[in-house]
Amino acid sequence: MNTETSQIVVLQTNKRKVLLASSLAFILAAAILSVFILPAEFNRDPLGVGEALGISGLSQPGAVSVETLNKEEAAFHQDSVSFQLLPFEFVEYKYPLSKGSSMLYHWAVTKSRSGEASAVSFDFHGESHEVEDYEESYSEGEGDHEGGTLIAPFEGIHGWFWANHGAEAVTVTLSTTGFYTESLEFRDGFVKKQILK
Amino acid sequence: MLIPVFATAHNLSGANARFVEGLDGLAVIPYMYLGAKHMVTGYDHLLYLVGVVFFLLRLKDVLLYVSLFTLGHSITLMGGVLLEWNVNAYLIDAIIGLSVAYKAFENMNGFKQVFGFTLNARAAVLIFGLFHGLGLATKLQGLSLSADSLVINMLSFNVGVEIGQALALACIVVILGQWRQRNSFQKQAFAANTVLMSLGFMLAGYQFSAYLWA
Numbered sequence: 001m002n003t004e005t006s007q008i009v010v011l012q013t014n015k016r017k018v019l020l021a022s023s024l025a026f027i028l029a030a031a032i033l034s035v036f037i038l039p040a041e042f043n044r045d046p047l048g049v050g051e052a053l054g055i056s057g058l059s060q061p062g063a064v065s066v067e068t069l070n071k072e073e074a075a076f077h078q079d080s081v082s083f084q085l086l087p088f089e090f091v092e093y094k095y096p097l098s099k100g101s102s103m104l105y106h107w108a109v110t111k112s113r114s115g116e117a118s119a120v121s122f123d124f125h126g127e128s129h130e131v132e133d134y135e136e137s138y139s140e141g142e143g144d145h146e147g148g149t150l151i152a153p154f155e156g157i158h159g160w161f162w163a164n165h166g167a168e169a170v171t172v173t174l175s176t177t178g179f180y181t182e183s184l185e186f187r188d189g190f191v192k193k194q195i196l197k
Numbered sequence: 198m199l200i201p202v203f204a205t206a207h208n209l210s211g212a213n214a215r216f217v218e219g220l221d222g223l224a225v226i227p228y229m230y231l232g233a234k235h236m237v238t239g240y241d242h243l244l245y246l247v248g249v250v251f252f253l254l255r256l257k258d259v260l261l262y263v264s265l266f267t268l269g270h271s272i273t274l275m276g277g278v279l280l281e282w283n284v285n286a287y288l289i290d291a292i293i294g295l296s297v298a299y300k301a302f303e304n305m306n307g308f309k310q311v312f313g314f315t316l317n318a319r320a321a322v323l324i325f326g327l328f329h330g331l332g333l334a335t336k337l338q339g340l341s342l343s344a345d346s347l348v349i350n351m352l353s354f355n356v357g358v359e360i361g362q363a364l365a366l367a368c369i370v371v372i373l374g375q376w377r378q379r380n381s382f383q384k385q386a387f388a389a390n391t392v393l394m395s396l397g398f399m400l401a402g403y404q405f406s407a408y409l410w411a
Contacts, residue, residue, distance in 0.1 A: 011252075011304065011305055011306055011383075011386060011387055011390070012306075013305055013306050013307075013310055013387065014310055015310040015311055017305075017310075017387075018302075018305050018306070018307045018310045018311055019311060021305060021387065021390075021391040021394070022302060022305075022307065022391075022394060024391060024395075025298070025301070025391050025392070025394035025395035025397075025398060026394075026395070026398055028395040029395045029396075029397075029398030029399040029402060030398070030402070032399055033399060033402040033403065033406070037399070037402070037403055037406070038406060041403070041406070041407075042406050042407070042410045042411065043410075044406070044410060
């Protein structure tokens, strides 16, 4: 409620004209939304016209496949390894995964001699390729087995550190499937890289 | 987060977003470029600007209104990012769509004719500027920014937004200026604002649908 707006030129209109134009604008918008935009973009077809025009779900499959392509650039692989750890030995085993890539995993530890379950110290973690020295632990502690799914929160190498603090030699057996192409084994100061086929 | 393909005209698109996420630390020019690109290709901001300057004849008024809009969106762009407000991008974009319809209604002198009073156009442009800034903030927050250079990168984005806005405005003002000199302008102006209002409703409906179903 002020007079300053008078310096702006406004159209000479009347109430009827404005109401008519506003209704027209609203109806036009509602019509285009329900006939074209909702069926094509959101796969919602309130009038059934989208189906008839063949535009229903136009953006749905594209959206999904682009998302999938982005995430899973690497091929799908399976990997099974075991390590023998003497008392006070340790090993690290990791896979390079891009951000959003998934991996299913399971590992278990047994005493090499008797085959009984045996606990080790472990740290399941990732190291970033993008941010220097950035590490994130997904799970750590003492245990004789663990399994689950990892969706890599960032691009980098992701995997396990196992250390045998017991008095007997143990065997760690790991099985994974996921979207990686190689594995890295860190042991005794050496890195062993293996291209998975 | 799933970014549907249709939203790429408005959101920072996938490849750009991934590039920026890969950046570490200071990145003045990339963020500036993204800010400018977002403004020049963001049809909701452009439509609102068309509505705002539609009947502003003097450059002085254009500068005044655009400054108020800039003040509004800069406050919430920076405030939103720094205070980590989590507003829903779709809802904000729906309000931005409604701001277009509002401005067209105001251009039709609708408030006086229909409701018998006028609202302060300057206050309105400032307030809607605040909403547009929240929209910009959600876009910038969508790119997981690295914290170490957040302020500089955000300022770069904001500067880019103003550069993009100035470029877009220059075109809009020149075209409107040419159009106004034609005799048919008075007649077409009303129709043009009706179309503008309809586009505003469409944008609002589109974004609200995306909020519900995307």
